[in-house]
Amino acid sequence: MGFFRQAGVIAAKDLRAELRTKEAINSSLAFALVILLMFSFAFDPLADTTREIAGGLLWIVFAFAGTLILNRSFARELPNDCLDGLIAAPVSGAALFLGKACASFLLVLGVQLVSLPVFGIFYDVPWTRQFPELLLVLVLGTWGLTVVGTISSALTVNIRLRELMLPMLTYPILFPALLGAMQLTATLVAGNAIGPDEFGWLKMMVGFDAIYTAVSLALVETILVG
Amino acid sequence: MGEMVLYYIPLGATAALAAAAALAASIGYLRTRNLRFDSLARAATETLLAFLAASIVSGCFVTHAASGKWWTWDARLTAALVCWLLFATCPMLRQAVEEPSRRAAFAAVWSVFACLDVPLVVATAAWWKPGKALAIEWTWPRFWLLAAMAVVAGPLTVARARRAETRREPDSLRRTPHAM
Numbered sequence: 060m061g062f063f064r065q066a067g068v069i070a071a072k073d074l075r076a077e078l079r080t081k082e083a084i085n086s087s088l089a090f091a092l093v094i095l096l097m098f099s100f101a102f103d104p105l106a107d108t109t110r111e112i113a114g115g116l117l118w119i120v121f122a123f124a125g126t127l128i129l130n131r132s133f134a135r136e137l138p139n140d141c142l143d144g145l146i147a148a149p150v151s152g153a154a155l156f157l158g159k160a161c162a163s164f165l166l167v168l169g170v171q172l173v174s175l176p177v178f179g180i181f182y183d184v185p186w187t188r189q190f191p192e193l194l195l196v197l198v199l200g201t202w203g204l205t206v207v208g209t210i211s212s213a214l215t216v217n218i219r220l221r222e223l224m225l226p227m228l229t230y231p232i233l234f235p236a237l238l239g240a241m242q243l244t245a246t247l248v249a250g251n252a253i254g255p256d257e258f259g260w261l262k263m264m265v266g267f268d269a270i271y272t273a274v275s276l277a278l279v280e281t282i283l284v285g
Numbered sequence: 286m287g288e289m290v291l292y293y294i295p296l297g298a299t300a301a302l303a304a305a306a307a308l309a310a311s312i313g314y315l316r317t318r319n320l321r322f323d324s325l326a327r328a329a330t331e332t333l334l335a336f337l338a339a340s341i342v343s344g345c346f347v348t349h350a351a352s353g354k355w356w357t358w359d360a361r362l363t364a365a366l367v368c369w370l371l372f373a374t375c376p377m378l379r380q381a382v383e384e385p386s387r388r389a390a391f392a393a394v395w396s397v398f399a400c401l402d403v404p405l406v407v408a409t410a411a412w413w414k415p416g417k418a419l420a421i422e423w424t425w426p427r428f429w430l431l432a433a434m435a436v437v438a439g440p441l442t443v444a445r446a447r448r449a450e451t452r453r454e455p456d457s458l459r460r461t462p463h464a465m
């Protein structure tokens with residue numbers, strides 16, 4: 060079985076397990092909605108200034124809700140020693156990581172695509188005007204979030220304070236990607252196109268994703284096997 | 286507090302040297318699995334955190350002298366703070382893992398991740414707040430200060446690494462009965 064086929068099998072297994080139990084996706088969705096609602100207590104949701112910071116708000120919601128899904132990525136394999144079985148299986152660590160990252164990516168993207176219309180309605184934001192570009196930013200930002208989150212999930216799966224350590228590890232590393240995603244999303248949800256000034260952010264996000272995907276694939280075996 | 290303007294650059298540069306040492310030691314561990322490299326990486330990360338914290342605090346004094354505010358979201362200081370948070374996760378990760386070789390491997394991988402992020406953090410912070418950054422000008426007094434700080438930081442790191450080495454022995458003795 061080829062590398063990508065193995066990763067595909069792992070991703071399909073994770074998605075199937077998640078869609079049957081819905082344990083991470085339900086809590087993540089509910090959490091996203093609660094934060095979106097709580098932001099409206101902090102400032103006037105219909106003020107113009109709120110629309111200017113909309114990109115930042117959205118990505119804070121996505122990052123918080125995303126860690127709930129990412130926490131489960133490797134922790135799902137702990138009962139019945141499934142993780143040991145997966146490591147012992149004739150599948151490379153990189154394929155295991157890629158499969159898990161792809162499954163988490165689809166789940167986080169799903170949560171985002173549900174939260175986005177709710178956000179648009181609550182805060183009166185014209186998010187549909189630049190939807191293809193917005194989708195590109197969502198895909199790039201979410202891939203960065205899931206790659207760093209999945210490798211952190213592999214690191215923290217067997218350690219103390221797992222749920223606390225994952226966001227502590229993930230958010231500082233994600234600073235460049237989240238900053239870029241926030242800048243671009245703020246422009247796009249305001250209904251403006253990505254200008255030449257903002258194009259650099261897009262390139263930076265592609266670079267971030269490429270660097271961390273490559274390094275994670277190279278080092279994940281060390282994390283899993285030791 | 287006027288002389289603070291002299292300090293933040295050499296302090297930051299010493300932290301950068303410690304980061305380079307931590308990266309080299311982490312790669313060394315991943316290649317050789319020699320726990321001495323792990324002790325060195327641990328010590329270099331601690332030195333880095335101390336010097337970077339001092340650099341951020343002295344930078345705050347400089348901003349306060351110039352604008353009356355302690356924190357103005359200056360690009361370089363913000364980048365330094367993010368880098369400090371990045372490397373502060375390494376000791377936390379070490380604390381959470383019990384088994385020494387696993388702890389060393391995890392910390393080494395995370396150090397590599399953190400070091401790769403540093404140029405991206407510095408560049409994105411500069412794009413985020415264009416034209417708003419503390420000046421970096423190398424003058425002779427600052428070079429001398431860097432040399433003096435390196436003379437302090439080097440032996441400090443070696444001493445910390447040695448302490449980690451000597452601690453490992455009783456730790457391994459304590460673990461042996463558990464392993465049996």
